[in-house]
Amino acid sequence: MDRETRGADGARTCETRYFATSLDPAVVTAAALLRLVRGHWSVENSLHFEKDRWWDEDRHVCRRPGLAERFTTLLSAAVSVLRVLNPGGKGEPLKAQADALNWDIERAINLMTR
Template sequence: MQLHIKLVLELSGCIVTIDAIGCQKQIVELITQQNADYVITLKKNQGNLYDEVEKLFKSGISTGFNCVQHSTYKTEETGHGRHEIRNYVMLCGISSQLNPDSVWSNFNSVGMVESVRSLDGKTTVETRYFISSLESNAQQLAKSIRSHWGIENSLHWLLDVALREDDCRIRKDNAPENFAVLRQIAVNLLTQ
């Protein structure tokens, strides 16, 4: 399968954040060609890379990240009946180990977020991984990830609650795509 993507946004100086669906070499190359940085969610759709990153973090945790250039950052939030602690770790200087053939453009670091959430007496732990062109700065990683989800959550809330997108019964021909575009235009106009 060959992927043809044309980038029409001016990204110079920006940090682009993308979910795991965007964890593709061609997308990363387009971002870096525009002198932008990236933070992209890494999931098991990138099997070998995911496994190697997971092993690297497990090894680092067991040795206290000795001999590995890293940074850490921690946030703690309480609200809406829940308490959440997020531990961010970012490793850099790993390019030769994880990207020896330089197939990922400007691949400088990997990040990990461990979220420990307590809600109604139950505690859950979730670990997520990221690839990035950023140098080791866990606080910047945290800000990028949280900003991504803040935008994502507010947009989906607006589409689902205010515009009742999930209740829409339009299903025929191009109508669903057309109405999705109209909703996006409405959201853009309302936010201006």
């Protein structure tokens, strides 16, 4: 179980989340389980949320076997390249950087070949 209290715009809310696991309670402590759960969500929030929010990854339907995995790999690679190259400088959102490169293909190619 994980409890979180947030305050947005002055309103306070409290959420309680329950998680199921097959890990042996004699081996894993509650603190270790909490670290595992929070570690999972840090990955979700840092990469998957970004890909889903800006590139609608969860709404893509691929019917050919293996195509979904290839699409996800290409999208993850593109996001990683944008993070490393940082073409827009500090502070510019990743989506804005991607959109700018989409409109300036020559600049995108120059970034990839430098």
